[in-house]
Amino acid sequence: MKKLFAVLLVLVMVLSFAACGGGKEAATDDTADIPTYKVAMEPTFPPFDTINEETQELDGFDYDLMNTIAEDQGFKLEWVNMGFDGLIPALQAGNIDIIASGMNASEERREKVDFSTTYYDSGLVLAVKAGNTAIKSIDDLTADMKAGGQIGTTGADLATELYETGKIKEAKIYNGLDVAVMDLLNGTIDVLINDLPVTKAYMDAKPGTIEIVGDVLNAESYGYAVKKGNTELLEKINTGMQNMIDNGTFDEIYAKWFE
Incomplete structure (x- = not known):
């Protein structure tokens, strides 16, 4: 009986290992190489x-x-x-x-x-708060005005250039355009310099709040x-x-x- 039990135990172990091996092979993930x-x-x-x-x-x-x-x-x-x-x-x-x-x-x-x-x-444009008639193009910016742009963008570069050449009072650079638009609407900045399609998207999201003025600048x-x-x-x-x-x-x- 002991010998028979030992033989049966060996058979069970062999079958178990075989089943485990088969399961492992079946579970091979082809997406691993993607x-x-x-x-x-x-x-x-x-x-x-x-x-x-x-x-x-x-x-x-x-x-x-x-x-x-x-x-x-x-x-x-x-x-x-x-x-x-x-x-x-x-x-x-x-x-x-x-x-x-x-x-x-x-x-x-x-x-x-x-x-x-x-x-x-694309290209850069100037955006102002709706109803602002003082700024019709980049030539209308004055030394008492503030311009905004998003950090790391050509809009921020142009705003900084305008400040460094004395064209505006301050270049305010933002991490996100959502905050820049908010500051434009509350008067913290006078103009926002940004890419044309993105500015249009903000205009569509909040109609009647901001306007594009002047020509498209700096094609990119x-x-x-x-x-x-x-x-x-x-x-x-x-x-x-x-x-x-x-x-x-x-x-x-x-x-x-x-x-």
């Missing part, structure tokens, strides 16, 4: 970069565009909310892999990071940024972008946010 990239945006730049009111998650044109590129090219994304001035330093340090945040692919920035094919042409083009030398990731983004243009998906996403 790369995941960390992508950052500053979400006070609608309609490119914003927060969904219902889900309170990141949203916008850049969000939809980059997610579709990732799906097309077979990689995953981990989204991060980050201040605009911290985006390039974070990319250079390797803390993030992609910047998707309505960033102007300027020559100065190209010295620090590599940009994808640009996907949107937006692109997605990767760390210098990361040609593999850059090629994926560019290929995905071109595929979207070719199959019409780009136009569908554009219409969702701009029409």
Whole structure:
């Protein structure tokens, strides 16, 4: 009986190990080889970069565009909310892999990071509180006025330049455009210098509160940024972008946010 029991015990153990081995093989995850990239945006730049009111998650044109590129090219994304001035330093340090945040692919920035094919042409405009008849263009700014812009942007650069040349009294630089718009409405600043489509988005959200004056300034083009030398990731983004243009998906996403 003892021998029979021992034999049965061995058989049970063998079958158990076989079952465990089979289970392990069946549980192999094919998604383990799919790369995941960390992508950052500053979400006070609608309609490119914003927060969904219902889900309170990141949203916008850049969000939809980059997610579709990732799906097309077979990689995953981990989204991060980050201040605009911290985006390039974070990319250079390797803390993030992609910047998707309505960033102007300027020559100065190209010295620090590599940009994808640009996907949107924009320019700066001056915004004033509705009813302000004193400012009709940049030429109407005076030495007793204050101008605002978002930190790290060309709008902030122009505001700073106007201050340094004595054209205005103060350049007030903000971490987020939502606060800048609030200060424009309460009179803390006289004019806000910002990108045209973003200014229009704020106008649409709160009709009759702010107005655009003068001509479009400093034409610029937006692109997605990767760390210098990361040609593999850059090629994926560019290929995905071109595929979207070719199959019409780009136009569908554009219409969702701009029409």
